[in-house]
Amino acid sequence: MTTIAGITVSLDGFITGPDDRPGQGLGVGGERLHYWVFGGPWTYSGEHDFGGMSGEDKVFYDALVARIGSGIVGRGMYDAAGAWGGHNPFPGTLLVLTHRTADPHDDGFVFVDDLGEALRLAREAAGGKAVSIGGGADVIRQALAAGEVDELCLSTAPVVLGAGKPLFDGSLRLDVEPLEVHRSRWATHVRYAVLREGA
């Protein structure tokens, strides 16, 4: 079963700007990471005047989502996204990695405190489709280090943030192979196969 880690990074490798937290989802300047998600400039207060994801961004995203049967995210991402208003926006069950598994949450989420257990439950729930790992960076690094990731989908936003949370922190060495590229004004999306023998 395929496991796909996917995340958006800046040109300098950050998945957030500085000071990311609930209500300031991707940190200072970090909203530029997700211009491709919203189809253009947007703000944390929700102001924008465009039609949402479009073009090659949508081609990339729709093809990815169509492959996915369940997902895993870290608690930090879940909280930063405000639990997506209480409803899981992704296909299938969403496993949330957290040490506070007893916290109340909507039925569309399953709280677990161990990546191995999250992968086991996500693979059971995926119905033969792929499992996605959506972040944060620590969850993706942990899964890569454990050899549990088959594909890495990196969306690179055309911005140098200068600070924030880095995707890679020096703990990993990996060889990967590019499979496909989509590009728009707001991102270059590259799907990579993870080559375990090169790690």
Place this chain on the structure above:
Amino acid sequence: MTTIAGITVSLDGFITGPDDRPGQGLGVGGERLHYWVFGGPWTYSGEHDFGGMSGEDKVFYDALVARIGSGIVGRGMYDAAGAWGGHNPFPGTLLVLTHRTADPHDDGFVFVDDLGEALRLAREAAGGKAVSIGGGADVIRQALAAGEVDELCLSTAPVVLGAGKPLFDGSLRLDVEPLEVHRSRWATHVRYAVLREGA
């Protein structure tokens, strides 16, 4: 006159692996950054059994080189490349930024100790064509910070090196706009316009 900074980075943003030095050009594991230059795996001892740059890598590179009338590199890059055997392999004059301007060197190179002076001489020498800034990272960052770069060409190699010299070091914030993408097994090449108003 257009000034183009171009360099190859790993997925985690390094332009070399650790321990780069003369005879070990791009450091430990860093030869994978330039598989696209040589058309496949190569070693610092020069062993390979393939035909050199090809396909989309060559399309990207040839189009870039055709635009360039002169270039600038740092002394570190010049030394790491062994002065390219004493002959400048790039179009036109190559300005080398160095504090040791009196050191002996081939006529194809001009040694200067100031980026502003290098840019002035390179633009004079370019004959109306573009000036390239080829690295190292410090020269590119200095030129970006000074607002002297119009285009940033990043070739991203499909490898996570874990350590080395980073292209970005937290000193810069920039908005850029993707203009063109070429991709191969060994690199994803993206030409970005540098948007000064976003810096």
